[in-house]
Each structure stands twice: as C-alpha cells, then as structure tokens.
Amino acid sequence: MRRDYLRAMLLIFASIAIGAVGWSGHVMLLPVAIGFPVVWSISQSRLVAALVSTGYFLAASHGLPQGVAAFYSSDIWPGLLLWLCASISFVIVHAVSWTKKAGARPFCYLLAVVIMALPPFGITGWAHPVTAAGVLFPGWGWWGLGLMTASLAGLVTRMWPAVAIALAGLWLWSAAIWTDPKLPEAWRGVDLELGASLGREAGLQRQRDLIATVRGAAGDNARFVVLPESALGFWTPTVERFWTGALGDGDATVIAGAVVADARGYDNVLVSIDSKSVRILYRERMPVPGSMWQPWRSWFGESAGARADFFANPVVSVGAGRAAPLICYEQLIVWPILQSMLHDPDLVVAVGNGWWTEGTSIVSIQRAATTAWARLFAKPLVTSFNT
Structure with missing residues (x-):
C-alpha cells in the first residue's frame, strides 16, 4: 500500500x-x-x-x-x-x-x-x-x-x-x-506596450498615435500593417471616418483589432482599412470563456458578452492572398488553427492584447503555440501583441 x-x-x-x-x-x-x-x-x-x-x-x-x-x-x-x-x-x-x-x-x-x-x-x-x-x-x-x-x-x-x-x-x-516561421514579404506586425489603456482609451490623441505608428511601419516598405487585438477600441462610424481619412493618401492596408457592439452583445473582430475601403475582416471564433464569452447571461435577458462564431470565417482574403487569423485565446486551443489549415491559407496572422498577463508566461505560450503550428504547416507568420 x-x-x-x-x-x-x-x-x-x-x-x-x-x-x-x-x-x-x-x-x-x-x-x-x-x-x-x-x-x-x-x-x-x-x-x-x-x-x-x-x-x-x-x-x-x-x-x-x-x-x-x-x-x-x-x-x-x-x-x-x-x-x-x-x-x-x-x-x-x-x-x-x-x-x-x-x-x-x-x-x-x-x-x-x-x-x-x-x-x-x-x-x-x-x-x-x-x-x-x-x-x-x-x-x-x-x-x-x-x-x-x-x-x-x-x-x-x-x-x-x-x-x-x-x-x-x-x-x-x-x-x-530550427528556424522560426518567416515573416511574409511586405507584412509588418506591430507590438505595443500600452498596457490596459489599449482599446479603453478612446481619445483622438490615441488614434493619432496609432496612425503615426502605422505610417512608421508602412515607411519600411510594408503594404500590410497589423495592430494588436482591440487596438482601435469600439468600432464606430466616427473611428471609421477618422482612419479612412488618415490613410487616404497611402498604399498601406491596416489590419487591426476592434470591438463591434450592439444590444445583444459584441464581436471581437479584425478590421481591414485602406485608402479605398473598410470592412470587418474577421470575427473571433472562440473568445475567452468566462471573461468574454458568457452565453448563460442571455438566459436572464442580459447581454451575452462576446459572441462565439465557432467554425465561421476560418480564412479571410487580404490583398491577393488568404490569411488564417487567430485572436488571443484561439492561439491556445486546437480546432481554430486546424480548421483554418484545411483551407490552405497563405499565412497566419496572430494578434493579442496581453496587458493583463504581466508576470506570467501566457503571451509567451501563445507565441510558442502559434509558432509551432505555423512551422508544422510551413506557413509564414505575422504576430502583433500588446503588453
């Protein structure tokens, strides 16, 4: 015994x-x-x-x-x-x-x-x-x-x-x-260190600062610039007009995290912005359970938090190619990346807003997992995180 x-x-x-x-x-x-x-x-x-x-x-x-x-x-x-x-x-x-x-x-x-x-x-x-x-x-x-x-x-x-x-x-x-996944040509992922203020500070100055960051990255011959999850905060007509006006004289396409809200809840999304058009590029398939995805709240007539699209939009069209987007929590689980790989995308785009993980290895684990999946399928990888 x-x-x-x-x-x-x-x-x-x-x-x-x-x-x-x-x-x-x-x-x-x-x-x-x-x-x-x-x-x-x-x-x-x-x-x-x-x-x-x-x-x-x-x-x-x-x-x-x-x-x-x-x-x-x-x-x-x-x-x-x-x-x-x-x-x-x-x-x-x-x-x-x-x-x-x-x-x-x-x-x-x-x-x-x-x-x-x-x-x-x-x-x-x-x-x-x-x-x-x-x-x-x-x-x-x-x-x-x-x-x-x-x-x-x-x-x-x-x-x-x-x-x-x-x-x-x-x-x-x-x-x-070993070699890390290569960065696709003409792509740039921007890492920020803005802490909890990213996505919460909705002032005009923050938007100007982000636009200046994008222009700096685009000046390095980048046609596609990726910003972290929630970088733009709530996606409103005012924010949309401001960004399209600011990018009207450039050739770069910005892919940035934002939140689209209505009375029933909200979507954690990636927005694509260029001089000619603006569109919701991707809706997160699996938000963080508990803190973001709270389906049980709808039983009591309350907002259900972030919506989970589960198996929707596994790949998205960006320019002449197709990308497999992964937002934050999706990088820690298995089915989103495998579902995307079934469609043979040209690259993987992984974004996150990990300010709350300070002192932990959570963001490092996200990066490691995403790197491993990109290497398995020999796909270029673009990452953008806020800490």
Missing part, C-alpha cells in the same frame, strides 16, 4: 513538472508535454489518472489566477476558482478515458485527444500535447499531425520507451536545424 502511494505521488509530481516545463512559453520545450500520456498511461487507477491530469493541466495553466486577478483588478480568489473550473473538462475526459486494459488504452487515449481538440470540451482544451507536432515534424503538415497523433497513441502502450527515444531523436534534430 505504501509503495502504491509513493508511486502515485511520484506520478503526480512528474505530471506537474511536465506541464510546467512543456508550457513555460519556449517553443522548443513544447515536446516535454508529450510526457503526459506516458504518465497518464502508467497510473495504477482511475483516481491516480485523474490526479495526474489535474496536476498537468493546473501546472500548464499556472499563470491564469494571477492574470485573472490583474484583469478584474481583484484578489487571487476569482482567478483560482476559474483555474480550477477550467481544469474540470480536461480531468473528466482523461479520467473517464483511462482503462486498465492495455490493448484498449491507445484507442481510449486517442479518443481523449480528439475530444479535447474539438468543442465543446475543446473550448478549454489548453495544453494539448499535439501542439508539439510543429517542433517534432516541422513542415510535414497533415502528415506530421498524423505522425504526432500516432506517436501519442504509441506512448500509452508497452512500447512507449522506443517511441519516446524516437521522438527524442526528432526533437534533437529539430533543435539543431
């Missing part, structure tokens, strides 16, 4: 270490996350598998409580509650999927992999080990994703040491030849 207890504790501590290191925000450490299925598979009971899953998920998302506290300007308790609630779906899926039958275990784990990649459970499907495919199989595309999935299944069999050794070899080779 004591030996079983000690083994369980070691497995739980191992899962915590795997989650913390694999999701520390460094792209080359993402393959550490594939240690989770090994630890999960050698758990001696369903309870231990649940505790292992809890340890991994909470460690991987350990920046959430502090980030939520900063977002709401509150103490740590609301963040801790959201942290625990978010882990429930991951823990339930992996606890239910666990089995003592070695022959059935790969199929059960693959089922968990698929469930956590798609809605509804995929809505909180952070820290998905399949994200490491971009590091282990860069440029392999769907073949690489298939090999990664097969490798995850192999890691829950008795042959896991051989599979782990093979993956370790691929990891070392990838680290030796």
Whole structure:
C-alpha cells in the first residue's frame, strides 16, 4: 500500500513538472508535454489518472489566477476558482478515458485527444500535447499531425520507451536545424506596450498615435500593417471616418483589432482599412470563456458578452492572398488553427492584447503555440501583441 502511494505521488509530481516545463512559453520545450500520456498511461487507477491530469493541466495553466486577478483588478480568489473550473473538462475526459486494459488504452487515449481538440470540451482544451507536432515534424503538415497523433497513441502502450527515444531523436534534430516561421514579404506586425489603456482609451490623441505608428511601419516598405487585438477600441462610424481619412493618401492596408457592439452583445473582430475601403475582416471564433464569452447571461435577458462564431470565417482574403487569423485565446486551443489549415491559407496572422498577463508566461505560450503550428504547416507568420 505504501509503495502504491509513493508511486502515485511520484506520478503526480512528474505530471506537474511536465506541464510546467512543456508550457513555460519556449517553443522548443513544447515536446516535454508529450510526457503526459506516458504518465497518464502508467497510473495504477482511475483516481491516480485523474490526479495526474489535474496536476498537468493546473501546472500548464499556472499563470491564469494571477492574470485573472490583474484583469478584474481583484484578489487571487476569482482567478483560482476559474483555474480550477477550467481544469474540470480536461480531468473528466482523461479520467473517464483511462482503462486498465492495455490493448484498449491507445484507442481510449486517442479518443481523449480528439475530444479535447474539438468543442465543446475543446473550448478549454489548453495544453494539448499535439501542439508539439510543429517542433517534432516541422513542415510535414497533415502528415506530421498524423505522425504526432500516432506517436501519442504509441506512448500509452508497452512500447512507449522506443517511441519516446524516437521522438527524442526528432526533437534533437529539430533543435539543431530550427528556424522560426518567416515573416511574409511586405507584412509588418506591430507590438505595443500600452498596457490596459489599449482599446479603453478612446481619445483622438490615441488614434493619432496609432496612425503615426502605422505610417512608421508602412515607411519600411510594408503594404500590410497589423495592430494588436482591440487596438482601435469600439468600432464606430466616427473611428471609421477618422482612419479612412488618415490613410487616404497611402498604399498601406491596416489590419487591426476592434470591438463591434450592439444590444445583444459584441464581436471581437479584425478590421481591414485602406485608402479605398473598410470592412470587418474577421470575427473571433472562440473568445475567452468566462471573461468574454458568457452565453448563460442571455438566459436572464442580459447581454451575452462576446459572441462565439465557432467554425465561421476560418480564412479571410487580404490583398491577393488568404490569411488564417487567430485572436488571443484561439492561439491556445486546437480546432481554430486546424480548421483554418484545411483551407490552405497563405499565412497566419496572430494578434493579442496581453496587458493583463504581466508576470506570467501566457503571451509567451501563445507565441510558442502559434509558432509551432505555423512551422508544422510551413506557413509564414505575422504576430502583433500588446503588453
């Protein structure tokens, strides 16, 4: 009994270490996350598998409580509650999927992999080990994703040491030849350090400052300039006229985050602005659950917060090409990027407004995950974040 207890504790501590290191925000450490299925598979009971899953998920998302506290300007308790609630779906899926039958275990784990990649459970499907495919199989595309999935299944069999050794070899080779996704020609992503004021300070001077930033970037031979999520604040006719007037004498196209609101809620969007036209380019498929997406509020006749379009607009036309946009939270989960890749876009555009993540690795994790996916499918990547 004591030996079983000690083994369980070691497995739980191992899962915590795997989650913390694999999701520390460094792209080359993402393959550490594939240690989770090994630890999960050698758990001696369903309870231990649940505790292992809890340890991994909470460690991987350990920046959430502090980030939520900063977002709401509150103490740590609301963040801790959201942290625990978010882990429930991951823990339930992996606890239910666990089995003592070695022959059935790969199929059960693959089922968990698929469930956590798609809605509804995929809505909180952070820290998905399949994200490491971009590091282990860069440029392999769907073949690489298939090999990664097969490798995850192999890691829950008795042959896991051989599979782990093979993956370790691929990891070392990838680290030796690694290059980040290239920036598309004529594109510029602008990072800002405006903190919580971005999107909230709606004064004319802020808009002038952003326009000056765009002109500075466009002066470097950029035809497309990307600004972070919520950069323009609420998208109103006044803001639209101001920006179209300011860009009327230039050739650059600005792609910037904004919010379009009505009586029923709001959309978190990307707006495309050039000298000839203005349009809503993209509506976020999956806003942050809880803080932005609050569908339960409509049951009480209140505004439902940000709308989730789930499977809408996976790619958008920009100039002569097509882009796969990802706004903030979409970079942490699996199905938005895979849905976009089904349409074979020319590039990936990832934006975020991470002022509330100061002191955490959340933005670094977003960058790492997006980089990995772009490398897997050999797509150029444009990023723009506010911190």
